[in-house]
Amino acid sequence: MSELRGVGIGLGVAQGPVARMAEPLPAPEDTPSTRSAEEETTRVRDAVAAVARELEERGSHAGGLARDVLEAQAMMAEDPSLDAEIGTRIAAGKTGEFAVHDAFASFRDTLSAMGGYLGERAADLDDVAQRVIARLRGLPAPGVPDPGHPFILVAKDLAPADTALLDLDKVLALVTTDGGPTSHTAILAREKSIVAIVGAAAAKDLVDGQTVIVDAAKGVVTIDPTDDELAQAQHRADARATATSAPLTPGALADGTKIPLLANLGKPAGAAEAVELGAEGVGLFRTEFLFLSSTNAPTVDQQTKAYTELLAAFPGQKVVVRALDAGADKPLAFLNDAHEENPALGLRGIRSLRASEDILREQLTALQQADKATEADLWVMAPMVGTVEETEYFTTLCREYGIKTAGVMVEVPSAALMADKVLAIADFASIGTNDLTQYTMAADRLLGSVSSFQDPWHPAVLQLIGMTGAAGKAQGKPVGICGEAAADPLLAVVLVGLGATSLSMAPTALADVRATLLTHTIKDAERIAAAALAADDAASARAAAQAAADDTAAA
Known part of the structure; x- marks a missing residue:
């Protein structure tokens, strides 16, 4: 028996025989084309269009987050810049297959170098290229194997098109050698509640038919386990299935301390599923979806309609709406699209809203109208607040528009360090762990070379969270967590211990x-x-917390 380690997604455990994903199609050879440039261009554009439509169709069938992912992948396929790069290669006498392979590889390398979220998208480009080349060659698209029985799927990384439509009666768990906790494999595995471990590099040596246990809670793949280990794993899987199928109850600790469990949502359409899965309200509603797809700011009526749809899904429950968070990786043509050397430290969040106050005022107008039309408990918060003065500005403006509960996001270390003064003014604080980690560790979320610093378990980040939690307790103000750190079950316990x-x-x-x-x-x-x-x-903070939690379980 031996073990492999990676990053576990969730707490699931599964066991079964390995089935490996087929190797990618071999790279096309760089040989001169026997067709005219016009013929090659037509072939490629037809193939790209067919692949894009297939991805959109899969997305429509899958629904949910998978639809968004696959639609984004289809847009990648038809990116005008890629089309131009392919055309340049075809004009130089290359075959359509080689032009696609080489152009996509160039874009992939650019994304990989960026790291972070964009770096994780590099695998998506590889998948699109493989599908286009397969169509050009008249071959089946790459996909998930079908050994005829349930199996543990092992792959380098799984493409969104495959993850979205996995047969969960057959695929017991996923193990990938590449990818990280923000890869599409991880994101879609969470959405579908698939047992998964990503970034287990040594899984490349697993062979078809080999029995393994995939323990996402520990991030461990056990190879050739004993009968006792298989029985223990099955017992844990059965216990977890019983726990997750139990009647939904409000979030609470063993001693009855209430810890409301809320949903992060990006569109009103996600509300129904959140309620079904036991969300007690919304802790972060991102309003950017209304703004990012438009060259002009949405009207008050358009915003009111969307906010009303959201609030109506949570009568009597808390719904925390974040004011428009534009800037950095989300520039808007009508707000802040001026070039900045370091946009993560530039005009973003509350700073950009103050620079274009009419947009903020229109948003608050729409939120107040939606609040009057529904029975939800509306809370509104400002993004990227760094000073006490910004807190006063936002809460005063909210009061002017009749917003009863106005708060701030703690994403900048200065806000955590001044949390006692910030929370003397604001009605609540919500900690965005992703950006708080970025700014605490001086590590750009989108830069691969410093991605190892992007870990909310770092004691420096935890200390700032603890300071904010203590300030909330002293002021009698709630302090929530809305970063994805809250989705890590062990870290969730730590966050509560720090005052969340x-x-x-x-x-x-x-x-x-x-x-x-x-x-x-x-x-x-x-x-x-x-x-x-x-x-x-x-790493040692995570290990220390796990050891302390194990001591609790053994007591």
Whole structure:
């Protein structure tokens, strides 16, 4: 018996025989084309269009987040810049197959160098290129194997088109050698509640038919397990299935301390699923979807309609709406599209809203109208607040528009360091762990060379969260977590121990977090958090928290 390690997605455990994804099509040879440039161009454009339509069709069938992912992949396929690069190669006498391969590879390398979220998208380009080349060659598109029985799927990385339509009666778990916690494989595995471990580089040596246990909670793949290990894994899988199928209950600790579990949503359409999965409200509603697809700001009526749809889905429950968070990787032509050397440190969040206050005022008008038309408990917060003065500005403006509960996001270290003064003014704070980590560690979220610093487990980040939690307790103000760190069940316990009063996450993570919280008291959570805080780095903080949690379970 031996073990492989990677990044586990969720708490699931599964066992079964390995089935490996087929190797990619071999790269086309760089031989001169026997066709005219016009013929090659037509062949390629027809193939690209066919692949894009197929991806859109798969997305429409899959629905949910998968639809968004596959539609984005279809847009990648028909990107005008890629078309131009392919055309340049064809004009130089290359075959359509080689032109596609070489142009897509160039774009992939550019994305990989960017790292972070964009770096994770490089695998998506590889998949599109493979599908176009397969169509040009008259071959079946690459895809998931079908050995005729349930299996553990092992792949280099899984393309969104395949992940979106996995037969979950056959695929027991996923193991990838590449990718990370923000790859599309990980994102869609969370959405579909698939047991998964990503970034397990040594999984390249697994062979078809080999029995393995995939333990996402520990991030471990056990190879050729014993009968006892298989039985233990099955017992854990059965216990988890029982826990997740139990009647939905409000989020709480073992001692009855209430910890509301909320959903992060990007569109009103996601509300129904969030409610079905047990969300007790919304901890982060991102309003950017209304703005990003337009060259002009949406009207007050358009915004009111969308906000009303959202609020109507949560009568009597808290819905936290974030004011438009534009800038950095989300520039808007009508707000802040001027070139900046370092946009992550530039005119973004509340800064850009103040520079174009009419847009903020229109958004607050729409939110107030939606609030009057529904029975939800509307909370509104400002993004990227860094000063006490910005807090005063936003809360005063909210009061002017009749917004009853106005708060701020704590994503900048200065806001955490001044949390006592910030929370003397704001009604609540919500901690965005992704950006708080970025700014605390001075590590750009989109830069691959520093991606190892992007870990919310780092004690420096935890310390700032703890300062904000303590300020909230002293001021009697709620402090929520709306970064994806809350979706990590063990880290969720730590966050509660640091003073978080609610947790918001992707809806599919709610069941695991709910079950984990129920195994600890508030004293346990504080002790586990203290163990993490005492560590020197992210890895040792995670290990220390796990050891402290294990001690609690053994007691």
